[in-house]
Amino acid sequence: MRKMGKLIAPFNQKKDVCESIATVRLASKPKGSLSKITASEIKARRVSAYRYLLP
Amino acid sequence: MFDPDHSYPYRRVGDHSDITTNRKHVEHLTIYQFNTELYPYLIEVERYPYQIYVFKFYRRIHKRNKQRFNLLTNEGKCSRIIGTCFNIFLTIFQRNPLASFGFLGSHTIDRSKNIVENKSETRRFVVYRQAVQNYFGIETFTHFEDKETSIYLSISNQNKDVHDIADKATIIINQLIEE
Numbered sequence: 001m002r003k004m005g006k007l008i009a010p011f012n013q014k015k016d017v018c019e020s021i022a023t024v025r026l027a028s029k030p031k032g033s034l035s036k037i038t039a040s041e042i043k044a045r046r047v048s049a050y051r052y053l054l055p
Numbered sequence: 056m057f058d059p060d061h062s063y064p065y066r067r068v069g070d071h072s073d074i075t076t077n078r079k080h081v082e083h084l085t086i087y088q089f090n091t092e093l094y095p096y097l098i099e100v101e102r103y104p105y106q107i108y109v110f111k112f113y114r115r116i117h118k119r120n121k122q123r124f125n126l127l128t129n130e131g132k133c134s135r136i137i138g139t140c141f142n143i144f145l146t147i148f149q150r151n152p153l154a155s156f157g158f159l160g161s162h163t164i165d166r167s168k169n170i171v172e173n174k175s176e177t178r179r180f181v182v183y184r185q186a187v188q189n190y191f192g193i194e195t196f197t198h199f200e201d202k203e204t205s206i207y208l209s210i211s212n213q214n215k216d217v218h219d220i221a222d223k224a225t226i227i228i229n230q231l232i233e234e
Binding site (some may be wrong): 032033037050053 | 141145148185188189190191192193194195196197198199200201203204206208218221224225228231232
């Protein structure tokens with residue numbers, strides 16, 4: 001009887017597969033994909049001397 | 056700096072609905088004109104689906120120049136010009152609180168100095184982003200960006216689902232970029 005374990009790739013090989021999938025996903029991030037800017041990023045960048053036109 | 060109180064007086068010179076030729080997805084186009092101390096300028100305000108208003112400006116003399124958004128005028132009036140754009144947007148926002156503000160920071164092309172800037176995180180993008188974040192806070196807007204294409208979008212928090220609008224805007228941007 002065939003052992004199930006034989007169907008599963010060795011650990012190192014699985015890691016390679018995962019890394020390659022991750023690489024493909026990163027590479028295929030479509031141009032123009034908008035990412036939210038966090039409040040902390042905005043607070044860090046904002047020059048607080050200016051008054052808000054809209055808070 | 057960038058303050059609408061110091062904006063140039065402007066007037067509307069064009070109003071076009073149902074734009075279909077070479078302005079895909081644009082529902083309405085309004086064109087404003089103002090004069091700096093030296094030159095007349097035009098501001099194009101394109102309304103896209105989901106009440107997204109995209110602002111573009113250039114010197115009127117460059118109206119038919121394909122690189123009108125990439126040229127430098129070297130006039131040093133950037134802050135007042137951006138303040139004028141903000142002033143127009145405030146007027147729109149007062150009428151329509153669902154309105155969102157967007158721009159693309161075009162890359163600079165200056166043949167005389169042999170400068171062709173990369174399209175990602177352009178100098179214009181960095182300056183306009185700073186201006187927007189100084190004046191438009193996180194209570195009223197949720198801010199999104201794509202550094203790779205130098206596109207920025209501040210979505211009004213009065214919309215039910217700002218993330219859904221950002222996703223839909225991404226689809227539109229992708230279609231426009233592919234062309």
